[in-house]
Amino acid sequence: MAAIAQSIRRSAIGLGLFAVITGGTIAVTQVLTADRIAEQAARAEARALFEIIPESRHDNDLLRDTVQLPASDRLPQSGPITAWVARSNGQPVGVILPAVAPDGYSGDIRLLVGIDLEGNVLGVRVTSHKETPGLGDRIETKKSDWIYSFEGRNLRDPVPRRWNVKKNGGVFDQFTGATITPRAVVKAVQKTLIYFRQNRQELRKILNETPEKRSAPIIPDAVAGQHQDAEHS
Amino acid sequence: MATKTNSEIVREGLWTNNPALVQVLGLCPLLAVTSTVVNAIGLGLATLMVLMGSNLAVSLIRNFVSESVRLPAFVMIIASFVTCAELLMQAFTYELYQILGIFIPLIVTNCAILGRADAFASKNTPVPALLDGVMMGLGFLAVLIVLGAMRELIGQGTLFTDMDLLLGPMAADWGIRPLENYPDMLFMVLPPGAFVGLGLLIALKNSIDNQIKERRSARVTEPVTSGSKRVRVTGQVS
Amino acid sequence: MTEYLLILVSTILVNNFVLVQFLGLCPFMGVSGKLETAMGMSLATTFVLTLASVCSYLAYTYLLEPLNLAFLKTITFILVIAVVVQFTEMVVRKTSPLLYRVLGIFLPLITTNCAVLGVALLNLNKNNNFVESVLYGFGAAAGFSLVLVLFAAMRERIAVADVPVAFRGAAIGMVTAGLMSLAFLGFTGLVGV
Amino acid sequence: MALAQQSSPHARKARSTSRLMLWVILATVPGLLAQTIFFGWGNLINVVWCIVIALAAEAAMLSIRKKPLAFFLKDNTAAVTGLLLGLSLPQFVPLWVSAIAVISAIVMAKQLYGGLGSNPFNPAMVGYALVLISFPVAMTTNWAQPGLLWESAPGFGETLNLLASGQQTVVDGYTMATPLDEYKHKIATHTAAEVLEHPTFGEGVARGWEWVNAAFLLGGLVLIGLKIITWHIPVSMLAAIAVMSLAFGSNPDQYAPVTLHMLAGGTMLGAFFIATDPVSAATSHQGKLIYGAAIGVLVYVIRSWGNYPDAVAFSVLLMNFAVPFIDHYTPPRTYGHHKARRGVPGKTQG
Amino acid sequence: MWTSILIAVVVLLALAVVFGGLLGFAAERFRVEGNPLVEQIDSLLPQTQCGQCGYPGCRPYAESIAEGGPINKCPPGGEGTIKSLADLLDVEPEPLDAEHGVEQEKRVAVIREDECIGCTKCIQACPVDAILGSAKHMHTVIESECTGCDLCVDPCPVDCIDMVTIEPDIRAWTWNPPQTNLIATDRQGASA
Amino acid sequence: MTQLWDFAGGIHPAENKHQSTSRPIRQAGTPERLVLPLQQHIGEPAEAIVAEGERVLKGQRIAEVPNGMGVPVHAPTSGTVESIARLPVPHPSGMDDWCITLIPDGEDQWCQRHPVLDYRKLERDEVLEAIRNAGISGLGGAGFPTNIKLRPPKDRKVSTLILNGAECEPYITADDMTMRERSDEIIAGLKIMAWILRPERCVIAIEDNKPEAAAAMKKAAEGTQIEVVVVPTKYPSGGEKQLIQILTGMEVPSGGIPADIGVMCQNVGTAIAVARAILEGEPLIRRVVTITGEAVTEPGNFEALLGTPIDYLLSRAGLQEAKLHRLVLGGPMMGYTLNTPDIPVVKTSNCVIAATAQELPDPEPEQACIRCGQCSEACPMELLPQQLFWYAKAGEFEKAEHLNLFDCIECGICSYVCPSSIPLVQYYRFAKGEIRVQQAEQLKADRARERFEARQARLEREQQEKELRRKERAKAAAEAQEKKKAEAEQATAKGEAVDEKAAKAALVQEALARKKAGAATASETQTTDAENSSPAPDIPALEKQLTQAKSKLETMQSMLEDAKAQQADNVDKLERAVAKNHERVKRAEEALAEAGADTIPATQSTE
């Protein structure tokens, strides 16, 4: 019994000593780097939003300036929608809406669509998708520039009939080998624009009320309901 | 254990006992992050740092730990180095950190590191231990880079893209693309390519070794004295 | 219910820890020489992985998170895991010496099996609740065990084949793992996790 | 008197491995013919090309490995691998893609393991899966539009040109989505009736494909008749697909109907020629039944819920992976042993 | 700031103390002595007791293997023993370490009886008591018990002990493996 | 109609039986010399009980198995024993074995015979003894002593007695012709065996490709309870296990014997031998042998005396030597090749095939196994031949054993069907041989270990005892000192004896000490010997070696002197030993001198 007690004591003290040293080291490092990390993290998280509405166009804290928009059967997602509002001098200049394209080649494609108050597309980004690598994944900015082709478009340019891929008589390129994916994205963007136009009055009103600022930022990932795993390849 | 000379330590780390090619340890990060050279270098450097630190630390404290808590103690040391590295990377190369994902904290469980701590550092004095850490780390880094280059080149037809993630803006246009119109070979980018690529590297090393051995055995036949180590079982016979 | 099933399908097949996520590769390559050994290793890993998943979940939710110590997660998890493993090792050593010699250096290496720490960290990343964490850990272990055992059986077969000299051993093992991983790509898209 | 010294038996049956492989090649002729009639010259060109490349790759590897060339080349197995790849690749896939498929099949999946008889994975399917994930564009958009050979373009010369041009895709108008592909991605958002309007389905089950599959079925039956393969794998595989699709797919607005599963894509080719590759398949009868059925289930699962519209290659590879394990646990019961009688049919009571 | 560092350290300390205690307990409670593996290893060794491995007998060598020593030191066992040891221990087989000797055909000792002076030295040398005889009378080797270790050869003052290879016999004959001369396999290349 | 079962696998090879059935059984006659191997059966070899030059009578016992399993060998005719020597015997190894060579005198003079017409009056054991004394071992296969087989273990009742007339192997027709021409004798023999065993059922099984034999047997069996069953032709229906399955649906348990399931299987030829042994008192001295193949012009069956050279039979059948390519003893499926026709017929020889190169061509080179499974489809034992092959080839014998390698009956079917022409059976035979060798070695190793350990224990004990004695002696000495004076007289009285002992002890001690020194350097001696080429000769070791050699020489010299003094008979031996040791010393000196010369450069070179 004595042997056990002795052994327990020795091990506990030994390990405890290590805990103090290592824990201390880590804690100190953490304290020293905490601020910088927070700043980096915030910047990275907002990047997708900043890409859609560049920082030069607004001066508010995009991540924290969100509004709840009414649900609509125009958009595939159910329930109220969280949108980010960009403001310049307190005046709204644009809004970023989440959108889902349900008819991708495999599963949903989640998007962010930035729209200015006139209904022009400010930018579109994909937050998650499961399209085939090498085929449908060219909707990512990393793989091709295709997604930029929406910028500046609105419901009159092109006319609704031509809001489609070229193969179906539209104006948007499809990429070789994949028509389905681009078509799905085009449709989703178009639907978002229609939603915006139909609810324009109401939206303007909501946007103009400057809401209480959130304390915690809402990051696009959370809205898209998807968490990207670490990229493993 | 016989102590090793420094040159032996160097040779072991880089070639004869290379952690990736010979010990076949540390595979997870090795395979997971080598789709491009920059990822490979990022992780390789982090691993190298941790390996040096942990080898040194373990060697310093090697006489003070009791057997039953040896493993947890080593692991804690490694983990604290890794956490520090993680925090630093977050602070200074955030994007790379995001790309490497959980493989940064997973350096803790890189078998090569604990393996070295246990097999070498805990039995040697600080200087050789540190050297061993450096060499093993470099050996590992070298394999990472070669595999990364191989996969990037065959998989995407590029080399050294996105080096700015690690080295800042000055490296932004280091990327080269030897062949225009190269059709991407996704196999090499995806997991299977990682395995096969490493398999090829190991085979390459084996065949080089075999050739060296052949050439050497062709030149000198080492004098082996057959039976020189015999002892007498029945003791002294009078 | 289906949601739990999907977690299992996802971890075992679609996002197989070894072949797709690249976790736990060292024991996968190291202990796959013999089928029986592989089975022993599978059992040990399944046990440790599930337990580690639970312990680290508890440690995080009830200790680190309330105290705002998230940055200590790596060291805490690895400490928990190391202790669980060391404890298992001592018990195995006492109860089954052959298993001990056979698993030899690999029992402590379960500690450094990335899969174990990986499960703990991924559970966090995925915001899994307790049940999900347990299932995730178990599924990961099952996926690991599945491929390990199949791989071991296959390596026994490859061992008697006329493989070119340079490829004997680890190299052909890697190529085989690569082809297996290629086959597992067939599962992509099966579950949206 | 120099008398020959040999171990018994002294008599042998005269059916060599080369002959066996030749029979396999002959048995694919109906299928190849049907493919040519309904999908143009593409497959034929592919087959010839793949066989040539396969033999060349095999010869190269053999000489690197310092093995006698003629002896191994004449076993015809490399030709079978090339042939099967040629039959399963899309009709308009560029020649360099098929060359990569064949080379990786022969070099990586076969010779690295020691050549004939040692490869755990089906070489042809390794090649196929490898190019499928590597070059998805070339591998998914190059399926010929069905149409009778003598009625529709392109002709032989033009086909050859297209294949040799090296472009990853061929002009639209010659190509069309495959029935399984079409059904699979449309059914999520359309009704069955809408989906079936697509010309790829034709009047029957799947235009052209139904005949091709029937022809492969015929060839497969010949192989069974010649006792080159046993019935276990094809029957269990087809039965598993049928059972799965009857169990899940009663609603055609959700899942493809059983007829489509049976007669479209690589089902019959896979069941009779690919899953049955003796080298990479299970050995005992019981093992073969398990192996075949599991392939069938996997084919259905991946087709219905996965990303790939046809899944024979992946399913076969996945089960190849399990074969040593299956073999390990399904040895037949040996005469005079007590374990339960398993999987040994033919115990007639006379 | 300091409080957060303090909290971190205290929490980790608490965890470590608890776990350390647990391990300390286990270390005592599950202590093991000895190694039953030695038996298994010993049963694979040829029991020639010749000492060529550098250990006084097979068992001491078995003990050294159980501690992790090299498995390629036993010439009488040769490749076969190395292979079965490698199987048991799940390690790679290595070629026989030539420093300890080379694999030879099975031999037995034969005493040329007309030269034997009956000095009994070979009896003392034989580890398995395979030699019969008494002082001043000629000695003989019990062939079936002789392990062929040749330990008796050296002590003999008149060098009357020969090690003779065992002649092939029709009753001990076994089939050869088939000649596969055409297929020069890599394996042969490797062993060459 | 008797119910028949099927057995797994099996094949239908070309039969090639008609060649040898067109002629009736011919008498081979008496050749110039008969060669009788001492071992013609499973078990212990027999020992000759005649001397060279002795005259023996026909039927006289000439070799006997004194203990262990076995049966005697008899002289097939009268004549003189020419030699007892090693000669080629029928064996796949082609090696020689002990044989008695008999020169017939042409008189064919019988020894005393003891026919028993009414064997039912005898004890069963007496009949069995008579069968043994007639030298009968199975004529159909392995050559198992028939009397032992006919006495199944006490707890086993044989309920079915099968007479094996299947003769499923191609070419062979010995049993076929025997059944056609000697059906009555067969029935008589069967009746004797049935009387011994008292089975419920007696069956004669004949394949349906021998209708004449079946008809003859049916006719002979009329009026008895014996069933004559015609079984479908399929190789290897004649294999004991398969035949039992066909007739009873039961399987002989692995590792067991048919008697375990109440069945016994005897060859038809064995039945005749039994009949002749009991009813005519004729031991087993002749049998029917098929001589066939395309290299003989008159194939057919011969009734030949045991010991008849196959040469002789071949020439009777019209051998065309030029065409002969392969000579097979037994059938084409299980027989083995002979490297010379100068080999005698023995009890188990049923067929000789003199084949041309076209008939039994050389096998194709072995290709890789493609796991086609043809072999497992056809294996009658339901094994996995290709798995066995993989393991046998890779040397993984344990795994092969695990897959029931030892259940393989070596029927040859798997090799026959293998498209890759793999000599599977040879791999199995090789593997079986290796496993047996390994097992024997294991046994030997275990015994060696026991003996070693026993010796170690003994030495330890002796050591302890010595220690004890030494202590006691010390104690005694101390006591002795106290009573010095009193003891002194006694000591002188015993003086001489003690002296002598002490001197001897001293000598032994001296030798021991020297030997010790010698042993210590012995290993080093060896080292230096072996290290001839190695650069650094160990001077001290060489010196030690020299002193050791010298001391050895001294011992030998003193021993020699002793011996000379005593006029012992080992003087010359010792002289030789002394000479040898002189040489040893000289060698050592030379080595030392040589080493001394180049010591310095040598040591430098090692730095």
Ligand SMILES: Cc1cc2nc3c(=O)[nH]c(=O)nc-3n(C[C@H](O)[C@H](O)[C@H](O)COP(=O)(O)O)c2cc1C
């Ligand atoms: C395995 C596989 C994956 C595919 N992945 C995609 C995809 O991600 N996105 C896409 O648009 N098309 C994908 N396709 C291709 C479509 O099935 C279709 O052939 C392609 O969109 C061309 O359509 P089109 O004929 O209407 O131009 C895939 C096809 C296959 C066989």
Ligand SMILES: Cc1cc2nc3c(=O)[nH]c(=O)nc-3n(C[C@H](O)[C@H](O)[C@H](O)COP(=O)(O)O)c2cc1C
């Ligand atoms: C090694 C060996 C041992 C046998 N032992 C017995 C035995 O103990 N009792 C018995 O009745 N038969 C025994 N037999 C005979 C067999 O049961 C069988 O009848 C005989 O071997 C003939 O078989 P075959 O010619 O098919 O090889 C033995 C045979 C062999 C080869």
Ligand SMILES: Cc1cc2nc3c(=O)[nH]c(=O)nc-3n(C[C@H](O)[C@H](O)[C@H](O)COP(=O)(O)O)c2cc1C
């Ligand atoms: C493959 C195989 C085929 C055999 N064919 C026959 C046969 O045709 N006739 C026969 O008498 N024995 C045949 N034997 C031998 C029998 O198994 C068995 O040993 C014999 O009938 C026992 O009788 P015996 O002890 O009188 O020799 C065969 C054995 C084997 C392994």
Ligand SMILES: Cc1cc2nc3c(=O)[nH]c(=O)nc-3n(C[C@H](O)[C@H](O)[C@H](O)CO)c2cc1C
């Ligand atoms: C019935 C049968 C089916 C075969 N199927 C394939 C196949 O699917 N893929 C392949 O590469 N080879 C196939 N082969 C050929 C051969 O077995 C193959 O090349 C080996 O896998 C090479 O070791 C087949 C052979 C036969 C007899």
Ligand code: SF4
């Ligand atoms: S060399 Fe082998 S046989 Fe000799 S003592 Fe050592 S272990 Fe025993």
Ligand code: SF4
């Ligand atoms: S007789 Fe000689 S060779 Fe044989 S065991 Fe004894 S000492 Fe060794």
Ligand code: SF4
């Ligand atoms: S018959 Fe020959 S090639 Fe076919 S599985 Fe058997 S051993 Fe292999």
Ligand code: SF4
């Ligand atoms: S020889 Fe053996 S393995 Fe081959 S078929 Fe006959 S019983 Fe089966």
Ligand code: FES
């Ligand atoms: S690095 Fe992941 S298990 Fe070794």
